[in-house]
Amino acid sequence: MSLFLEDYHRGDAIALGTHLFTAESIKAFAAFYDPQPFHLDEAAAKSSVFGSLSASGWHTAAVWMKLMVAYELKLTTEILARGETPGRLGPSPGFRQMRFLKPVHAGDIIAYTTSVRATEPWPGRPKWGLLLSDNAGVNQRGETVFIFIGRVLVERRTPLAQK
């Protein structure tokens, strides 16, 4: 999304791509950042509320970020190839309401999407604004497994007049 804030319109939606969660990748992520038994071991997962090996929610979320950044990089490359200037993306001041609705099991393929929810001014930063997005991951059975409202600072094409 390397556009300027003015280029985002409510409802604009983007398919970010899919990701296969292998048992190996679930265990590798968990070993580093979330070493709970139901993310690390098939037998332990079987006797847990998950019923079988399941990805850490942080893993499910981090893959969203990875696909989002890959999308932005591709978009920036295209904008530069057209001889235009891409808008800069700033940091995220945080997000809201991250929900893990269903487990992500080994072998699941998650399709990630993002869509524009709103744009808002960001107090004290006339050259930037806040982009709010609705984000989701849906598995191969059409079940939504993961949602959150993203918030990120985006450069304005035209800075707001300061009062």
Next chain:
Amino acid sequence: MSLFLEDYHRGDAIALGTHLFTAESIKAFAAFYDPQPFHLDEAAAKSSVFGSLSASGWHTAAVWMKLMVAYELKLTTEILARGETPGRLGPSPGFRQMRFLKPVHAGDIIAYTTSVRATEPWPGRPKWGLLLSDNAGVNQRGETVFIFIGRVLVERRTPLAQK
């Protein structure tokens, strides 16, 4: 926090330990999950809104999880050593209001804490309940850099009577 739901009381606070964010670890995490220039490269970070190399918010959050799981493991070991039964921790249905209030720069040492906010029933799961926690990361200058409200399922010592 490998206790039973009934053992948690509002305001109970735990220091989870500190973590040094080295430039190397910031870049390594970012290369995998959040490869934006201000997380990968000192020069790019200097010309960004961050001003110097800064950790991905996902990195800051994942370290919280890592320290939390280490704490739980230690507590479980102690409970078992006393010949008692630890409560089981279930998955997180998601969290709320994750905020990245200040950048985490290379060289920063973040102290992480968690405290009990509330416990609630979890509809349809009489053996489990929801633990809500207030979580924070504070840097070596005493500035809070990161907060969120955690939500995780915790086993009850005594299942709720079903209506």
